[in-house]
Amino acid sequence: MLELIRQPWPWYVAGVIIGLTVPYLLIIGNKTFGLSSSLRHVCAACIPAGIPFFRYAWKKEAWSLFFVGGIALGAYIAVHWLSDPAPIRLAASTSERLAAQGLIDTSSLMPAEIFSWSSLFTLRGFLFMVVGGFMVGFGTRYGGGCTSGHAIMGLSSLQWPSLVATIMFMLGGVVMTWLILPLLLGL
Amino acid sequence: MKPNAPHLTLDLRTRELDTIGVNESDLRHPWWYNVKFVAWGILFGIVAVKAEILSWFRIHEMFRFESFHMFGIIGTAVMVGALSVLVIKRTNAKTIHGETIHIPSKTFNQGNIYGAFIFGLGWAITGACPGPLFAQIGAGYSVVVVTLLSAIAGTWVYGRFREKLPH
Numbered sequence: 623m624l625e626l627i628r629q630p631w632p633w634y635v636a637g638v639i640i641g642l643t644v645p646y647l648l649i650i651g652n653k654t655f656g657l658s659s660s661l662r663h664v665c666a667a668c669i670p671a672g673i674p675f676f677r678y679a680w681k682k683e684a685w686s687l688f689f690v691g692g693i694a695l696g697a698y699i700a701v702h703w704l705s706d707p708a709p710i711r712l713a714a715s716t717s718e719r720l721a722a723q724g725l726i727d728t729s730s731l732m733p734a735e736i737f738s739w740s741s742l743f744t745l746r747g748f749l750f751m752v753v754g755g756f757m758v759g760f761g762t763r764y765g766g767g768c769t770s771g772h773a774i775m776g777l778s779s780l781q782w783p784s785l786v787a788t789i790m791f792m793l794g795g796v797v798m799t800w801l802i803l804p805l806l807l808g809l
Numbered sequence: 810m811k812p813n814a815p816h817l818t819l820d821l822r823t824r825e826l827d828t829i830g831v832n833e834s835d836l837r838h839p840w841w842y843n844v845k846f847v848a849w850g851i852l853f854g855i856v857a858v859k860a861e862i863l864s865w866f867r868i869h870e871m872f873r874f875e876s877f878h879m880f881g882i883i884g885t886a887v888m889v890g891a892l893s894v895l896v897i898k899r900t901n902a903k904t905i906h907g908e909t910i911h912i913p914s915k916t917f918n919q920g921n922i923y924g925a926f927i928f929g930l931g932w933a934i935t936g937a938c939p940g941p942l943f944a945q946i947g948a949g950y951s952v953v954v955v956t957l958l959s960a961i962a963g964t965w966v967y968g969r970f971r972e973k974l975p976h
Contacts, residue, residue, distance in 0.1 A: 627859070630859060630860065630861060631856065631859040631860040632860075633860065633877070633878050633879075633881030633882045633885065634881065634885050635856075635860070636856050636859070636860030636862065636882045636885075637881060637882045637883070637884065637885020637886045637888075637889065638885055638886075638889050639852060639853075639856050640853070640856060640882065640885075640886040640889075641885060641886035641887065641888065641889025641890045641893070642889060642893070643849060643853065643886075643890075644889070644890035644893050644894065645890075645893035645894075645896075645897060646849055647846075647849070648893075648894075648897060648902075648904070648910050648912070649897075649902065649904055649905060649910070650845050650846075650904065650905055651845070651846075651904060651906075652904050652908055652910055652911065654912060654913070655890075657938070657939045657940040658938075658939040658964075660939065661939060661960055661961050661963075661964040662964050662968070664961050664964075665961060665964055665965045665968060669965060671965075671969075673965075673968050673969055675967075675968035675969075675971055676965075676968050684840075684843065685843055685846045686846075688843035688844075688846040688847045688850065689846040689847070689849065689850040689853075690850060690939075690940070690943045691847060691850060691943075692846065692847040692848065692849065692850015692851045692852075692853065692854060693850045693851075693853050693854040693857065693940055693943040693944050693947065694854060694943045694944065694946050694947030695847070695850070695851050695854060695947060696850060696851035696852060696853060696854020696855040696856075696857070696858075696944070696947065697854040697855070697857055697858050697863065697943070697944040697945070697946075697947030697948040698854070698947040698948065698949075699851065699854070699855060700854065700855040700857075700858035700859055700948070701858055701947075701948045701949055704855065704858075704859065705858070710861055710864060710866060710867075712866050712870060712876075713870055713875040713876045715873075715875050716866065716869065716870045716873060716875045716876070719873075720866075720869075728866060731858075731861060731863060731864040731865070731866070731945075731948065731950075732864065732865045732866075732936065732945065732950055733865055733866070736865075737865070737950055737952055737953065738952055739951070739952050741952075742952055742955060749934070750934050750935065751935065751952065751953070751955050751956045751959065752955060752956070752959045753934075753959075754931045754934040754935035754956065754959075755931070755935055755942075755955070755956035755957065755958070755959030755960040755962075755963065756931070756959045756960065756962060756963040756966075757927050757928065757930050757931025757934075757963065758928060758931035758932060758935055758937070758938065758939065758942070758956075758960045758963065759931075759939075759959065759960030759961055759962065759963025759964040759965075759967075760924070760927060760928075760931075760963030760964065760966055760967045761924050761925065761926070761927030761928025761929070761930070761931055761963070762924070762928045762938075762939060762960075762964070763924065763963070763964045763967040763968070764920045764923060764924025764925075764927065764928075764967050764971075764974065765920050765921055765923075765924030765925035765926075765927070765928050766915065766918070766920055766921055766924065766925075767915075768928060768938045768939050768940070769883070769932075769938040769940070770938070770939075770940055772925070773883055773887065774883070774886050774887055774890050775890065776915060777887045777890070777891070778887055778890030778891040778893070778894050779890075779891075779894050779912045779914075780891070781914060781915045782917070783915045783916065783917040783918075783921045784915060784921075786917065786921045786922060786925070787921040787922075787924075787925035788925070790921065790922050790923075790925035790926045790929065791925040791926065791928045791929035791932060792872075792929060793926060793929060794925065794926040794927065794928060794929020794930045794931075794932070794933070795868075795871075795872045795929040795930070795932050795933040796872050796929075796933075797929070797930065798872070798929065798930045798932075798933035798934055799869060799872035799873060799933045800872075800873075802930070802934075803869075803933065803934065806934065
């Protein structure tokens, strides 16, 4: 059993569990699935600065912070006790192209050449982590949600604004990956 | 509650814009009720690692259309979610505390276009949407704490300047 769990999980297993988050949250607490809101609650809790957007009873939304805390804990558990020693199996075309662009180490979940403390103080590391993170936080809130809130919760409940948002963030990702990323990797 | 107090009205309006807490329960629970959310979060975190959703490489592969993996995960999740919502609506299901389940509808605003596009740009370079950011940190990529703090800063800057942005 443990051997089976340790292998990488197929997409349909992951998809079913993530999809079940929708009814689980609704049934245990009348909550709609959405993870980017947790960033807003952190702002409301720590740095509200009198801004109306952050002036609400964040403690009533604290469930979301418990949820993301659980995500970090679950990832820790999986890496330490359920991990598969084999490297990640990327599409051959992906790893070949990335290697040509300088990302040779595809043995772990993140490109070691970029996501490290030593790379943080290079221009490339700064763009990937600091500027990238800023765009995630700014964009999700301006867009009204992220993959979970729009693509999964929004599409599941047939909300057309979520379809617009999903199309737009997939488009943003394609533009970044095809047009901008090759330049950034060359830095 | 005094619904006619001006700050509360403003509060509700800004909350409705992205449907934060508009369906929130009036019930008050002790903090340890949140264990149910931690538990599902743990399962979610394990899935994020085991199905490699938190991997920058998997997200990159998805945006290059070189692998079905991520599309399969998101597609299955939407189908399971949609089926669940349908069943909940048809059966008028209640929460475990006996409340009627309510899913607020989202109203369109221009942020769904511009904001979502900016998020897409960020997603493709960090390899993480907000959930997997926490998973990456838990998985031991300590430097992602910087990405997370930067994302919180981004959310704050949006809140600070939202009146000036087209909606």
